[in-house]
Amino acid sequence: MFYREAGQYKTSYAADMAVFPIRQDRIGLAVILFTAFVLIPAFGNQFFLSSVMIPTLVFALAAIGLNILTGYTGLISLGTAAFMGVGAYACYKLTTWFPGVNIIVWIIASGFVSAFVGAMFGLPSLRIKGFYLVVATLAAQFFLQWCFGRIPWLVNYNTSGAIEAPERFLFGIPITGANATPESRYLVVLGVVALMTWFASNLVHGRVGRAWMAVRDMDIAAELMGIRLLTTKLLAFAVSSFYCGVSGALMVFLWYGSAEPEVFVINQSFLILFMVIIGGLGSLVGSFMGAALIYMLPIVLRLLPAALGVPIAAATVEHLQFIIVGVLIIVFLIAEPHGLARLWQTGKQKLRIWPFPY
Amino acid sequence: MTKRKTGTARRALAAAALFGAAALGLASTAREAAAQEGVYVPLFTYRTGPFAGSGIPIADGMRDYLTMLNERDGGIGGVKIVLDECETGYDTKKGLECYDAVKGKKPVIVNPWSTGITLPLIPKASVDKIPILSMAYGLSASARGDIFPWVFNPPDTYWDGLGIILRYIGQQEGGIEKLKGKKIGYIYFDGGFGKEPIPLFEQMAKDFGFELKLYPVAPGDMQNQSSQWLSVRRDRPEYMVMYGWGAMNPTAIKEAAKINYPMEKFVSIWWPGEDDIRGTDGAKGFKMINWHGIGTDFPALKDIQKHVVDKGLSKANKDKVGELLYNRGVYNSLLIAEGIAQAQKITGKKMVDGADVRRGLENINLDEARLKELGLAGFTGTLKLTCDNHNGHRSAFIQQWDGAKWVKISDPIEPMADKVKPALDAAAQDYAEKNAGWPKRTEPCDKAS
Numbered sequence: 001m002f003y004r005e006a007g008q009y010k011t012s013y014a015a016d017m018a019v020f021p022i023r024q025d026r027i028g029l030a031v032i033l034f035t036a037f038v039l040i041p042a043f044g045n046q047f048f049l050s051s052v053m054i055p056t057l058v059f060a061l062a063a064i065g066l067n068i069l070t071g072y073t074g075l076i077s078l079g080t081a082a083f084m085g086v087g088a089y090a091c092y093k094l095t096t097w098f099p100g101v102n103i104i105v106w107i108i109a110s111g112f113v114s115a116f117v118g119a120m121f122g123l124p125s126l127r128i129k130g131f132y133l134v135v136a137t138l139a140a141q142f143f144l145q146w147c148f149g150r151i152p153w154l155v156n157y158n159t160s161g162a163i164e165a166p167e168r169f170l171f172g173i174p175i176t177g178a179n180a181t182p183e184s185r186y187l188v189v190l191g192v193v194a195l196m197t198w199f200a201s202n203l204v205h206g207r208v209g210r211a212w213m214a215v216r217d218m219d220i221a222a223e224l225m226g227i228r229l230l231t232t233k234l235l236a237f238a239v240s241s242f243y244c245g246v247s248g249a250l251m252v253f254l255w256y257g258s259a260e261p262e263v264f265v266i267n268q269s270f271l272i273l274f275m276v277i278i279g280g281l282g283s284l285v286g287s288f289m290g291a292a293l294i295y296m297l298p299i300v301l302r303l304l305p306a307a308l309g310v311p312i313a314a315a316t317v318e319h320l321q322f323i324i325v326g327v328l329i330i331v332f333l334i335a336e337p338h339g340l341a342r343l344w345q346t347g348k349q350k351l352r353i354w355p356f357p358y
Numbered sequence: 359m360t361k362r363k364t365g366t367a368r369r370a371l372a373a374a375a376l377f378g379a380a381a382l383g384l385a386s387t388a389r390e391a392a393a394q395e396g397v398y399v400p401l402f403t404y405r406t407g408p409f410a411g412s413g414i415p416i417a418d419g420m421r422d423y424l425t426m427l428n429e430r431d432g433g434i435g436g437v438k439i440v441l442d443e444c445e446t447g448y449d450t451k452k453g454l455e456c457y458d459a460v461k462g463k464k465p466v467i468v469n470p471w472s473t474g475i476t477l478p479l480i481p482k483a484s485v486d487k488i489p490i491l492s493m494a495y496g497l498s499a500s501a502r503g504d505i506f507p508w509v510f511n512p513p514d515t516y517w518d519g520l521g522i523i524l525r526y527i528g529q530q531e532g533g534i535e536k537l538k539g540k541k542i543g544y545i546y547f548d549g550g551f552g553k554e555p556i557p558l559f560e561q562m563a564k565d566f567g568f569e570l571k572l573y574p575v576a577p578g579d580m581q582n583q584s585s586q587w588l589s590v591r592r593d594r595p596e597y598m599v600m601y602g603w604g605a606m607n608p609t610a611i612k613e614a615a616k617i618n619y620p621m622e623k624f625v626s627i628w629w630p631g632e633d634d635i636r637g638t639d640g641a642k643g644f645k646m647i648n649w650h651g652i653g654t655d656f657p658a659l660k661d662i663q664k665h666v667v668d669k670g671l672s673k674a675n676k677d678k679v680g681e682l683l684y685n686r687g688v689y690n691s692l693l694i695a696e697g698i699a700q701a702q703k704i705t706g707k708k709m710v711d712g713a714d715v716r717r718g719l720e721n722i723n724l725d726e727a728r729l730k731e732l733g734l735a736g737f738t739g740t741l742k743l744t745c746d747n748h749n750g751h752r753s754a755f756i757q758q759w760d761g762a763k764w765v766k767i768s769d770p771i772e773p774m775a776d777k778v779k780p781a782l783d784a785a786a787q788d789y790a791e792k793n794a795g796w797p798k799r800t801e802p803c804d805k806a807s
Contacts, residue, residue: 051458055451099794149548156792159557159785160497161550162477167795177795178481256454257478260550262577263450299455302445313673314445315405 003351019201036190041183049182050255056288056295057186057193058251063275063287064200065243070273071282072204073236074216075125079118079137080244080272082144085264086114087245088252089154092163096156103168103176103253107192111246117144118241125233141266148261164258176253185254192250196243201284203239212236213282278329280341289340293332298325396438397698397710399424400460402471407447408580409604411633412683416471417443418674419687420694422666423658427695429665434695435702437709448604450474457482466701466715467491467694473551483508484797489716491697493690494519494628498554499785501749503720506786507801510719512693513649513741513752514773516601517781519627520555521774522647524562526625526756527597529768538567543595545586545602545610548574552601558781565777571595580606587613600626608634615640625756631683635759642761649754650689650738652764654680657733659688682764689738696722696732704804717804720745739770745803751775 003024010016020026040053066080091110095103121140125133148154155163167177174180175188203209211232214222223229252259271294279290301321305312312320336343350357403417404410424439433439442463444456453475457468469491470476476496483490490509492500498515500506514522527542528534544559546552556572563570571593573586583606590598598619602610607630614624621643628647635641654663659680666672667679678684701710701718710718724741741750753770790796 046462047458051455096792158792159499159554159788160473160477161553164477164481164789164793166793178485256450257481260450260474260477262474262549265578303459313405314403314443318406318445318447 003348003354005352019205033194036194037187041186044186046182049186052296052299054182054186054189054255056291057189058247058255059272059275059295060288060291061193061196061247061250062244062272063279063291064197064284065240065247066272066276067279067282067284067287068200068204068212068243069236069240070276071280071286072209072216073212073233075122075233075236076130076134077137077240078134078266078269078273079121079140079144081264081266081268082141083114083118083241083244084248084251084268085144085148085261086117086241087111087248088259088264089148089163090114090245091249091253092165093154093156095166095168099166099168102170104170104188104192107246107249107253110249111242114245114248115238115242118244119234119238122234122237122241125237126230138266141269145261145264145266148264162258162260163252165253165256168253176257178257180254189250189254192246196246197284200243204284208235216282274329278332278339280339283339283341285344286339286341289344293328293340294325297328301325396433396440398440398442398460398463398465399467399694399698400442400444400456400463400465402446402453402456402469402475403443404446404448404471406445407449409448411608412604412629412631413448413471415631415633415674415678415681415683416687416690418672418678419684419689420469420691421687422662422672422674422679422684423688423691424695425671426658426662426666429669429671430661434698435708437702439695439698446470446472446475448472448474450478454478461486461488464711466710466712467697467719469493469690469694470496473497473549477550480506480509481793486712487716488712489697489719491690491693491719493693495551497789499782499789501747501751501782502786503744503746503748504799505790505796506748507745507799508716510693510743510748512722512743512748512750513739514754515749515751515778515782516551516555516627517558517778518749518751518773519647519754520558520562520599521778522754522756522771523599523625523627524566525771525774526768528566529771534566540568540597541571541593541595542568543571543573543590543593543598545573545575545583545590545598545600547580547602547606548576551603555601558777561781562774562777575602575606575610580604581609583609583613587617587619590614590619591617596623598624600624601629602626603629607631608638611635611641611644612638614644621645622758628686628754632681632764641759644759645756645767646764647754648682648757648764648766649752650685651736652680652682652685652757656735656737658737659685661733662688685737692724692732692734693719693722696724716801719743720748721804751778 005022008023020029062080062084066077069075069077087110090113091106094106094109121137124136128136155161165176167174167179170188173184175184211227214227215229215232219229275290275294276287278293280286298321301324302317305317401420404413405417421441424441427434428439444460446453446456453470453472457479465488467489470479473495476490476492479490480497480500492511494511494514496511498517500509500511501515528537531537559570573589575583575586600610611634615638621641624644626646630646635644654660663679667676674684697715697719698710700721701714702708704717704721705714720743722741722743726740729735729737739752741752743750751773753772755766755770756768757764758767
């Protein structure tokens with residue numbers, strides 16, 4: 001009734017090919033952005049901002065990175081956490097070498113370091129596919145994690161073996177370090193994530209994205225059509241690692257504040273892979289939904305008994321939460337094997353013909 | 359699309375919407391919850407995950423001692439302690455989430471119980487005015503109160519522990535100079551905690567002329583140490599030193615027994631518990647450092663049994679009360695309670711806050727008389743903290759597993775202050791320099807009362 005495109009006429013090809021062709025979608029997006037940029041920082045409390053929103057956004061960015069590789073190009077990777085680590089350690093080294101340069105510049109620059117490392121580890125993807133590629137990226141995960149723990153130069157020879165985010169400013173306001181308020185950290189993370197999502201959206205809807213999807217669907221056919229596999233696959237690895245690297249730098253500098261090598265373990269790679277699979281392969285909005293489901297849901301479940309006044313021990317809640325999240329993941333996947341993004345799409349389709357379905 | 363599928367999709371959508379609404383609603387209620395009357399002490403515990411074996415007894419000990427104070431004395435100085443457990447699973451992410459969750463409720467102290475969680479909290483402590491008690495773990499350099507006014511890590515650092523172990527090995531050999539030409543193996547958790555002592559260990563190897571062999575155990579491979587112990591069998595070190603945690607400890611003890619390593623030459627830092635060693639054939643003779651009593655033969659522990667365990671307020675099994683790691687938890691809570699009590703004494707206030715408890719902790723003076731007063735005479739050595747010294751660097755003793763229980767086998771051994779002090783100062787300076795803009799201590803120092 002409310003959600004349909006009747007009466008919205010397209011008068012140009014550009015309007016017809018827009019990412020959001022329906023006006024209601026554009027309004028919805030504006031509402032979401034307004035909520036994220038204005039309402040949440042204005043009304044959200046500290047816990048909600050720093051323990052719910054910032055982590056979810058950071059993981060969503062990493063999930064977008066992995067989605068570019070796995071969802072759009074069809075190359076499965078288990079090295080996500082390691083590439084996030086590359087970004088984090090690169091950002092640490094860069095900002096300790098040149099403390100005068102704005103931290104945002106270094107966060108983005110560390111993405112390029114990660115992109116380079118990612119492209120290196122992407123080289124085997126030209127010869128191997130599927131499970132064999134998984135093993136190659138697994139090697140990247142273990143090798144890089146080993147480097148984080150064993151090369152003291154990476155941590156500036158700290159005896160604790162950890163990297164600490166020093167205090168850095170943006171427009172005179174601290175955004176990293178202990179003095180940064182959750183609001184300022186949240187806005188910086190949100191700004192970076194929103195910009196990079198916009199960029200990714202343009203990328204996957206353009207020539208590059210179509211090349212990726214062609215390779216994903218059948219690489220021999222893509223090659224016959226004139227798509228060069230070498231550049232396409234390596235570009236996918238580079239862009240994916242760029243996103244993961246930036247998300248890793250955001251994670252350490254604007255969320256954790258300090259990190260040990262154990263932060264970037266394989267479990268984190270799996271976590272992000274689950275976010276991508278449950279959110280929906282080959283969908284940007286799915287990356288956000290997957291991150292929200294996997295990261296927010298356990299927090300909500302943990303808070304639920306206390307909020308309702310049910311006295312349950314913290315450990316029991318933890319066990320219950322494992323069970324419930326596990327069951328929910330299975331339920332969602334049975335309801336829609338293509339992930340939450342497809343569920344969302346189906347829902348919108350239903351809404352268009354509501355209340356008179358045929 | 360069939361009708362059935364439509365239904366499923368719609369239900370799933372409804373569930374998603376419900377979940378979203380719940381998320382928004384909860385976030386706002388999280389802060390207001392549990393603002394009860396009393397001093398709020400959150401306990402970060404881990405009763406789940408790979409480290410639960412060590413985490414459960416510690417959590418029980420911490421909780422039961424404070425509960426006992428509430429039950430027996432009505433709290434500390436007439437103010438109830440509001441306890442709140444937050445499950446971290448030894449995971450840094452969840453630990454930070456716990457910190458953010460409790461921060462709004464004005465905690466007077468936090469105990470992260472994980473080095474990984476302690477490190478990100480250190481810079482926050484001075485900003486949020488919440489002191490951190492990382493009891494014998496965390497950042498060794500934080501023993502320097504003049505640089506880290508908000509962080510406390512009594513009674514020993516990992517470097518002190520190493521000094522005590524080497525001194526003990528020296529005693530066994532008939533003098534520390536006899537270590538010359540010997541081979542000492544070091545099996546360690548290959549993370550921050552296990553790696554921290556290595557530079558000092560290497561320095562000592564040079565100073566005393568022994569050879570150091572390193573056997574790192576990766577965090578993911580804690581339960582698979584056969585290759586390390588194969589190397590031990592090949593290298594035949596005269597002594598083995600272990601810095602392990604969680605599932606690493608029982609595995610190491612089992613593997614050592616398997617290759618028939620002489621257990622009386624196997625010395626560990628203070629983290630293995632009874633459950634790690636009980637039931638392992640050939641584990642008899644294993645040694646470790648400790649600084650507090652085991653068992654329930656102390657008035658305060660008897661009170662825990664009477665006021666907490668017998669009333670069913672404890673989560674621990676009756677026979678676990680008084681075990682090594684349980685009493686470690688009790689020791690931790692003893693420091694919390696003493697910090698609060700001293701804070702009340704200095705400020706004259708009953709409802710103290712984090713800044714007061716920081717002053718209280720700097721004035722901790724657990725001498726024989728005070729320990730007796732608390733019902734813990736003979737439970738542990740004396741401990742005195744000052745503004746500069748947030749650690750104490752206390753002596754500790756060696757205990758040995760006799761097949762059924764721990765037996766104290768040595769007198770208290772002093773750490774090697776002359777070796778540890780320079781390393782500690784260098785590390786603290788280094789930390790302050792690398793974190794440019796590290797705040798200078800502005801908190802005034804209280805005169806010892």
